[in-house]
Amino acid sequence: MPELPEVETVRRGLQPVMEGARIVTAEARRGDLRFPFQPDFAKRLQGQTVTGLGRRAKYLLADLGSGDVLLMHLGMSGSFRVIKPEHEETPGEFHYPRGKDSVHDHVVFHMSSGADIVFNDPRRFGFMKIIGRGEIEREPHLKDLGPEPLGNEFDAAMLARACVGKKTSLKAALLDQRVVAGLGNIYVCEALFRAHLSPRRLAATLATKKGEPTDHARRLVEAIHTVLNEAIRAGGSSLRDHRQTSGELGYFQHSFQVYDREGEPCRTDGCEGVVKRFVQNGRSTFWCPKCQR
Numbered sequence: 655m656p657e658l659p660e661v662e663t664v665r666r667g668l669q670p671v672m673e674g675a676r677i678v679t680a681e682a683r684r685g686d687l688r689f690p691f692q693p694d695f696a697k698r699l700q701g702q703t704v705t706g707l708g709r710r711a712k713y714l715l716a717d718l719g720s721g722d723v724l725l726m727h728l729g730m731s732g733s734f735r736v737i738k739p740e741h742e743e744t745p746g747e748f749h750y751p752r753g754k755d756s757v758h759d760h761v762v763f764h765m766s767s768g769a770d771i772v773f774n775d776p777r778r779f780g781f782m783k784i785i786g787r788g789e790i791e792r793e794p795h796l797k798d799l800g801p802e803p804l805g806n807e808f809d810a811a812m813l814a815r816a817c818v819g820k821k822t823s824l825k826a827a828l829l830d831q832r833v834v835a836g837l838g839n840i841y842v843c844e845a846l847f848r849a850h851l852s853p854r855r856l857a858a859t860l861a862t863k864k865g866e867p868t869d870h871a872r873r874l875v876e877a878i879h880t881v882l883n884e885a886i887r888a889g890g891s892s893l894r895d896h897r898q899t900s901g902e903l904g905y906f907q908h909s910f911q912v913y914d915r916e917g918e919p920c921r922t923d924g925c926e927g928v929v930k931r932f933v934q935n936g937r938s939t940f941w942c943p944k945c946q947r
Contacts, residue, residue, distance in 0.1 A: 659841070663886060668714075671769050673704055673705070680695070698784050711796075711799050721786060723785050726781075729777065732779070736771050760778070799832070802835055802836065804879065810860075810874075817833070817860040821857075824852070829842055849874040850873070851873070852943075912942060925944055
């Protein structure tokens with residue numbers, strides 16, 4: 655599933671062709687994706703201007719002139735591509751080359767600029783839902799999300815407070831979207847490696863008994879910021895499907911320090927360890943047992 659850097663890459667690619675443009679017509683070519691479309695889904699979008707395109711964790715949010723918000727999630731295989739007038743490709747293709755898997759083109763937005771924005775989703779784990787702006791705080795998919803890891807509020811003190819007394823592993827805590835929103839398996843493994851912290855370490859060790867951040871918490875927050883910003887600049891990680899909105903592959907996978915590097919030498923200077931893999935909470939965890947403590 656795309657993580658924060660991949661979804662942010664999509665947002666930045668779609669923003670120039672969606673913001674300020676009007677949805678002339680919207681097509682829902684089937685009745686459902688992960689969930690059924692609302693009965694008036696296409697009608698509520700028709701004629702609406704997209705006044706802003708934002709992201710919350712792994713969700714895209716398009717603000718509409720009506721006061722509604724179009725909530726979008728890519729699921730496992732969801733993709734956007736943008737087709738300009740006269741069939742000219744434009745920044746906006748996220749996963750699949752144009753013309754491939756078109757049978758899975760399930761939603762199309764025909765924009766006032768003449769461009770078409772197509773959502774393709776072979777596995778149909780993505781979804782779209784229209785909600786009122788005033789309902790955002792009560793929306794089930796959003797209401798329990800923790801802080802944005804790249805937001806101004808997210809710092810060592812906030813992370814420490816969220817982990818006080820937690821008996822779960824540090825990795826499990828970071829994957830909990832209520833603790834911090836948008837992180838997934840890849841970037842948690844990479845951040846823990848850069849902070850030299852074991853994924854098996856108790857989450858509670860990020861805080862003192864008084865709830866103040868330890869040095870571990872400070873190192874981890876810095877590592878999270880660094881990894882996410884580098885991944886966004888690289889256009890995300892392309893392991894199976896992901897492409898940048900230009901149609902190019904993301905290339906952060908070439909910067910992985912531990913993820914998917916089982917059996918390879920640790921890249922920490924002076925460390926003679928070897929990257930190991932073990933299953934943790936049903937997911938593969940990659941780490942260096944020698945320098946991650």
